[in-house]
Amino acid sequence: MRASLSVLALGLAGIIALGVAPLSASPPDDTPGHGPPDGVPGPPGDAPGDLELGIEVLLDEELDRLEGQDVGIITNPTGVTRDLDHIVDELVAAEDEGDFEVTALYAPEHGIRGGAEAGDHVDSYIDERTGLEVHSLYGDTQRPTEEMLEDVDTLVFDIQDVGTRFYTYIWTMYYAMDAAGEYGKDFLVLDRPNPLGDETAGPVLDPDLSSFVGLREIPLQHGMTVGELAQLFDGEFIDYDVDVGVVEMNGYDPDNFDEYWDHLEWVLPSPNMPTQDTAFVYPGMGLMESVNYSEGRGTTKPFEFTGAPWLEDVEATELADELDSRDLQGVTFRPQFLTPSFSWYEDEMVGGVQVHVTDPHAFESVRTGIHMLDALFDLHDETVWREQDPDFWGTCDGPDDTCWIDQLSGDREVRWQLDDGVDPDEIVDGWQDDLVEFEDTAEAYRRY
Structure with a gap:
């Protein structure tokens, strides 16, 4: 059943791929910033196995960037070298060599150790291993306060993004950059690969829909590394004069996006992003959160699986056949039955389809997600936007909501x-x- 309805209030939590529940946050000022960065793009990529991450380049070649500084680190479990050594341990160990001191840590959604579920409030605390205070950026505030930054000269950001606008880590970076500009702190991004490469897809955000699952006007699949995004945020959106630096990767070529994790360990950026295959499908299949279906959370295939209790064997097969008939590139669909251990339809048998990406370079995740929504509405009268289902959250009463x-x-x-x-x-x-x-x-801000 197709229904014209709307509005989940901006403050109402959601569940993005991370499964995020946006916390209250007012949209930032729309005043443009102060233009693109100076300098030339980095060198073209070599073989994927030769990649050096930003954290490795910092430790091996550019530690003098931190000389004489009190340093705060914004990170999570993904802030590691190829040998899985964590940035906090590495920088604390390098304090004497680099003549700096790590004075504070900052936790995004899911926490600095990555154990909090989607949308869960993250508390501030003292890290027992280092004795450092961990300030939450997904609790009472998403933007660092002046008090949180009082013992810091430079903020270092090192988190693996997954290339999708509604994954909240890039907006943690945005707010931290904005606060750094206001309070006179430097900001340094340690760059990492975009697991989706440099292709863009999906709508550019309407600023009237600004929230913590999309603060500024970038595409749903943004096609940039976090370092490139930081420069774009600084040049196009943030009104404060932010001293932003990027430690570039060596040997990175976005055309090889599907090969880097043949040589890197995939460290879960969030509990429901277990593999790079999840990242491939996420921009489009994350949209399944908007209807009364399981998006696979609570199963071993989050975002690769979509289903509902009313899809039995015949219906699941029909859905897979319908999607396969649409000539979508780089993907095929298979009937699948799973029982979520948590989230929607917990402990119920759910029928649906699994998305199998056969060619990541040809696959268009957002197009596939739109086709999936269209097929669900076409084939099943039970399909409604989540706000229409009394078992789900929110209200949405009209087209302009x-x-x-x-x-x-x-x-x-x-x-x-x-x-x-x-x-x-x-x-x-x-x-x-x-x-x-x-x-x-974006071309002015690309480095690879």
Whole structure:
């Protein structure tokens, strides 16, 4: 059943791929910043096995960037070298050599050790191993306060992103950069690969839909590394004069995005991002959170599986066949039955489909997600936006309200068009001019 409804209030929590529940945060000032960075892009990529991460380049070649500084670190379990040595341990051990001191740690969603579930409040505490205070950036505030930064000269950011706008770590970085500018702190990003490469897809965010699952006007699949994004945020969006530096990777080529984790260990960026395959599907399949289906949380295939209790063997097979008939590139679909151990439909047998990416370079996650939503509405009258199902959260009463699909997609027109039965490929084609404009802007900030 297609229904025209809307609004999940901006303050109401959501569950993004990380499974995020946006906490209250007011959108930042729209005043443009102060232009692109000086300098030239980094060297072209070599073989994927030759990649040096930003943290490794800092330790081996650029430790003098921190000389004489009190250093705060924003990180989580992904802040590791290729040998899985963590940035906190590495920088504490390098204090004498580099003539700096680590004075504070900062925890994003899921916590600095990564154990908190999606949307869970993260507390501040004292880290027993180092004796350092860990300030929560996913608790009472998402933006560092002046008090949180009083013992810091430079903030260092080292977290693995997954290339999707509604994954909250990039917005933790944004708010930290903004606070660094206000309170006169330097900001240093240690760069890491984008597991989706440099291709962009999906709507560019409508600023009226700004929330912690999308603060600024970038595409759903943004196609940039965190270092490149930091420079873009500084140049295009943040009004304060932020001293932003990026420690670039050596040997990185975004065209090889699907090969780097043949040589790197995949450290879970969040509890429901267990593999790079999850990251491949996430921009599009994360949109399944907007309807009354399981998006696979609580199973071994989060975001690779979509289903509901009313899909039995015949219905699951029909859905897989329908999606396979749509000539979507680099992907195939298979009927699957799983029982989520938590989240939606906990302990119920759920039928649906598993998304199998057969060619990551040809696969278009966002297009696939739009086709999936269209097929669910076409085939099953039970399908509604989550706000329409009394077992789910929120209210959304009219076309100009804000539903969770609006915040995830970044554009209310996606919901309106799906409600009206517009062909999914026509929906996707409607974003292309905005993507070209974004890519023209982003070009000045690309380093690889």
